[in-house]
Amino acid sequence: MKFENYNFLCFTNLLLLYSIFYFFYYNKKYILFEYILVSLLPFTIFFSQLFWINPIRNSLIHSIDAIIAKIVIISFIIYTLIYKFNFSYIILLHFIFLSFYYSNYYSSKKWCCNNHLFFHGLLHIFCFIATFYSFA
Numbered sequence: 001m002k003f004e005n006y007n008f009l010c011f012t013n014l015l016l017l018y019s020i021f022y023f024f025y026y027n028k029k030y031i032l033f034e035y036i037l038v039s040l041l042p043f044t045i046f047f048s049q050l051f052w053i054n055p056i057r058n059s060l061i062h063s064i065d066a067i068i069a070k071i072v073i074i075s076f077i078i079y080t081l082i083y084k085f086n087f088s089y090i091i092l093l094h095f096i097f098l099s100f101y102y103s104n105y106y107s108s109k110k111w112c113c114n115n116h117l118f119f120h121g122l123l124h125i126f127c128f129i130a131t132f133y134s135f136a
Contacts, residue, residue: 006055006112012124013048016041019131027135033079037134040072057111073127080134089133092126099123 023038051065073096080089099122106116 006117009052010049012121015128016045023135043068044072076134084133092130096126
């Protein structure tokens, strides 16, 4: 397989594995909703990997990945804002929304251009960091 400029998003997505390991290693609270959240991460990882191996815009895999990612992100955000509120999380959310906005903006100009991929990679990284707020 030839390395393309979008392949690094497979690696940024795999950061979520650390979130799963962190949860099971450090979690001592047994909060049901946190178990639900962590159980969503393997689906996110799987479909993101499937998509970013060969990112075809508006494909079935793209649609599935987008739906799962939105459900998971919204679930994490709502849970964290309600039960684990921290001011620094608001700052992180700001970066998540900005990276999402710019990823979407640049992808609408040119699919998989460097700016689109850069901001989407940042989105993966900021969302990875945000998972720790939910599990702390």
